[in-house]
Amino acid sequence: MTTATARHDTARAWTELLRWVPTGSLVGGAWTEAGSGRSIDVLDPATEERIATVPDGTVDDALAAVDAASGSLEAWSRTSPRHRGEVLRRAFVLMTERAEDIARLMTLENGKALPDARGEAAYAAEFFRWYSEEAVRNVGEVMTAPSGANRILVTRRPIGVALLITPWNFPAAMLTRKIGPALAAGCTVVCKPASETPLTALAIGRILEEAGVPPGVVNIVPSRRSGELARALLADERVRKLSFTGSTEVGRTLLAQAADTVVSCSMELGGNAPFVVFADADLDAAVEGAMVAKMRNGGEACTAANRFYVETPVAERFSEMLAARMGALRMGRGLDEGVQLGPLVNAPSRDKVRELVDDVRAEGASAIVGGEDPQGTGYFYPATVLAGVPPKSSLLRTEIFGPVAPVVSFSDEDEAVAMANDTEYGLASYVYTGDLGRGLRVAEAIETGMVGLNRGLVSDPAAPFGGVKQSGLGREGGHDGMLEYLEQKYIATSW
Ligand code: NAD
Numbered sequence: 001m002t003t004a005t006a007r008h009d010t011a012r013a014w015t016e017l018l019r020w021v022p023t024g025s026l027v028g029g030a031w032t033e034a035g036s037g038r039s040i041d042v043l044d045p046a047t048e049e050r051i052a053t054v055p056d057g058t059v060d061d062a063l064a065a066v067d068a069a070s071g072s073l074e075a076w077s078r079t080s081p082r083h084r085g086e087v088l089r090r091a092f093v094l095m096t097e098r099a100e101d102i103a104r105l106m107t108l109e110n111g112k113a114l115p116d117a118r119g120e121a122a123y124a125a126e127f128f129r130w131y132s133e134e135a136v137r138n139v140g141e142v143m144t145a146p147s148g149a150n151r152i153l154v155t156r157r158p159i160g161v162a163l164l165i166t167p168w169n170f171p172a173a174m175l176t177r178k179i180g181p182a183l184a185a186g187c188t189v190v191c192k193p194a195s196e197t198p199l200t201a202l203a204i205g206r207i208l209e210e211a212g213v214p215p216g217v218v219n220i221v222p223s224r225r226s227g228e229l230a231r232a233l234l235a236d237e238r239v240r241k242l243s244f245t246g247s248t249e250v251g252r253t254l255l256a257q258a259a260d261t262v263v264s265c266s267m268e269l270g271g272n273a274p275f276v277v278f279a280d281a282d283l284d285a286a287v288e289g290a291m292v293a294k295m296r297n298g299g300e301a302c303t304a305a306n307r308f309y310v311e312t313p314v315a316e317r318f319s320e321m322l323a324a325r326m327g328a329l330r331m332g333r334g335l336d337e338g339v340q341l342g343p344l345v346n347a348p349s350r351d352k353v354r355e356l357v358d359d360v361r362a363e364g365a366s367a368i369v370g371g372e373d374p375q376g377t378g379y380f381y382p383a384t385v386l387a388g389v390p391p392k393s394s395l396l397r398t399e400i401f402g403p404v405a406p407v408v409s410f411s412d413e414d415e416a417v418a419m420a421n422d423t424e425y426g427l428a429s430y431v432y433t434g435d436l437g438r439g440l441r442v443a444e445a446i447e448t449g450m451v452g453l454n455r456g457l458v459s460d461p462a463a464p465f466g467g468v469k470q471s472g473l474g475r476e477g478g479h480d481g482m483l484e485y486l487e488q489k490y491i492a493t494s495w
Contacts, residue, residue: 021105023202027065034056048377081186092125112300114339127179152491163190182485190239235257244267270399271428274308274430277308278431298343298344299404304400306396307420329341341383345379347379385407386405417442449475464477
């Protein structure tokens with residue numbers, strides 16, 4: 001396809017979505033379009049062309065959103081759990097009906113291939129369904145004190161106004177994974193989506209409005225001034241919760257800022273997932289799992305397999321099999337039929353991946369497939385498998401966030417575990433082996449919050465998602481996800 005045709009297709013796809021996807025910020029139930037103030041251009045990473053313009057929210061806009069969220073908190077928190085569950089259920093139905101539009105929208109602004117975007121649209125909607133079911137399960141506890149003198153009653157109350165900051169890599173799912181439990185718990189929210197992908201967040205805002213969420217309960221303020229805005233909101237004593245998904249670096253800054261007002265923080269941060277393959281593993285299954293763990297979302301996932309450790313007898317065979325599958329992927333504009341690998345989200349992301357590959361080659365690694373310098377329009381980088389990566393290479397300590405698979409061999413279980421744990425991160429890991437005992441032993445020994453055992457995908461709305469070490473604090477999804485938006489009140493009494 002020529003660049004001119006691709007641009008025409010981008011414009012047509014966006015025009016079709018414009019009939020319902022808003023381009024304004026949402027504060028207190030009112031949509032504000034970009035006016036004479038500063039604005040954000042949203043680009044199609046495949047064509048580098050502007051798709052739409054949204055307002056670049058100011059600190060005042062964000063504080064107005066806190067006013068709205070704070071003003072609607074009491075009424076929303078007093079609605080019945082059943083009512084909140086039904087609103088979320090309607091949001092699930094509406095989002096499912098519009099899943100194809102949302103998928104196309106994500107492909108337009110994020111670049112991901114349409115099959116990945118379709119997967120995310122369905123996954124994202126599931127958080128509304130799951131929390132529509134959890135809304136009515138806010139359970140407490142009653143017990144007799146050990147002394148027998150009194151009763152201990154524990155109830156769980158909504159924590160209050162929550163600031164939700166989300167990244168561009170899963171623009172729908174990272175937002176519904178926060179809004180779903182927050183609303184179920186009875187909290188109101190101010191959302192700050194990534195400036196690369198504000199349109200998906202605004203589309204979700206429209207869906208929630210149509211589902212019956214009252215004005216002020218969900219507010220969405222796209223902004224390029226993230227630092228300024230977050231600092232002001234965390235200093236506002238009405239904000240009682242911060243839920244952040246993004247890089248560890250930004251997470252550290254936000255934790256420090258939240259300390260001043262002692263804001264409760266949930267942090268879903270960076271990852272550096274090891275993918276460990278033992279010689280007794282079913283290699284076909286391991287390669288299949290590797291393709292999911294590495295290439296879902298083009299490698300732009302916090303759970304992405306970032307380092308492949310393969311037991312020496314099968315390392316070469318595994319690398320060849322993986323390279324054959326990676327090399328066969330069709331790269332192109334995400335909206336085009338048959339494309340499996342879209343562009344990276346922006347030029348700095350593509351340049352970072354290119355530099356990482358160049359650097360590790362200079363250290364002696366070689367590309368079995370891919371690794372060519374990308375040319376032309378769009379932020380593309382080919383699927384790449386690297387062999388001969390030195391075990392101490394800095395690449396293995398860096399979140400690649402792209403379609404690059406470094407392979408390192410190991411000689412025994414202890415070495416594999418030591419290599420897997422040699423990182424500050426601890427989000428996800430993957431283990432492939434034919435020996436279940438060993439699989440469970442290694443899964444326990446690896447320091448990550450989630451382990452895929454003979455499985456390349458861990459994400460599930462019903463499971464507690466999150467990391468240990470510097471990959472985060474708290475859990476999203478599952479039963480635990482709603483607890484992040486509730487605080488306990490203990491009442492001592494006797495009767
Ligand atoms: P990022 O940290 O640069 O940005 C994330 C969000 O924070 C964006 O909305 C951004 O605008 C905002 N932001 C940036 N600087 C800020 C500041 N100083 N104060 C407040 N907000 C600020 O991350 P990204 O590049 O958008 O996303 C990729 C990162 O997110 C990767 O590290 C990835 O591993 C991580 N991630 C983690 C999970 C998880 O669940 N653990 C899920 C998806 C992505």
